[in-house]
Amino acid sequence: MPNYQPPAAMAATPAKVTLTAGTVLYRVHASRRAGHSFNPVPAHCLYGGGRFDSTGCEAYGYLYAGLSPESAVSETLLHSLPFDPAGGARLVPKVAVEGRQLSVLRLTTGLDVVSLVTGHELAAVHQDSWLVQAESRDYPYTRDWAHWIRRHTEPWAQGFLWASKREPGDRAVVLFGDRCPPDALAATADDPVEFATPAGEEWLNSVLLPYHARLAP
DSSP states (O other): OTOOOHHHSOOOOOOEEEEOOOOOEEEEETTTTTTTOBBBBOOSSSOOOOTTTBBBTOOOOOOEESHHHHHHHHHSSEEEOOTTTTTTOOOEOOOTTTTEEEEEEEESSSSSEOOOHHHHHHHHOOOHHHHHHHHHHHHHHHHHHHHHHHHHHTTOOOEEEOOOOTTTEEEEEETTTTTTTTTEEEOOSSSEEEEHHHHHHHHHHHHHHHEEEEOOO
């Protein structure tokens, strides 16, 4: 599927769902950046970056989050982390959590997003589960598809919603800074979880435990 280029036009109508005002989102992010701020740095067109980042080909602020702490943590820290053939716990390197925290956010307004959860919804954008399940080696292609979907859902699509690859029972979202109101996200009363603190490590290990993973010593 990565070698299949997007067609010139869409043959179906993408599925629109609304994340209602008050929806709580969980975001793992660099501590230097406010929890509600969008990442302004485009990914390289070919190397590194995330599944639906902007690039120099199409620049926009973006913000990834989960609809549960588990999806936010697993999408960020269990990315391509293999299981131990000997049965030991998967070890998340300490460097992966340095300078990172989890923030709890709340939508102050409803946001319309393209739903990419079901086979029907993926087919509406000429895709299948590859788009939301592909590993990082295919991210240059998924980013290209994201740009194509954005162009064909302008101006209404303020983000995408899909089933988390690493926690399929939950949902992940990416929101687009150029299409969301500037005050669309607000911090909740919950304190951010600083992963570098003893309390943060304990919290993080409690979330990782059911996934047979923990922070490396």
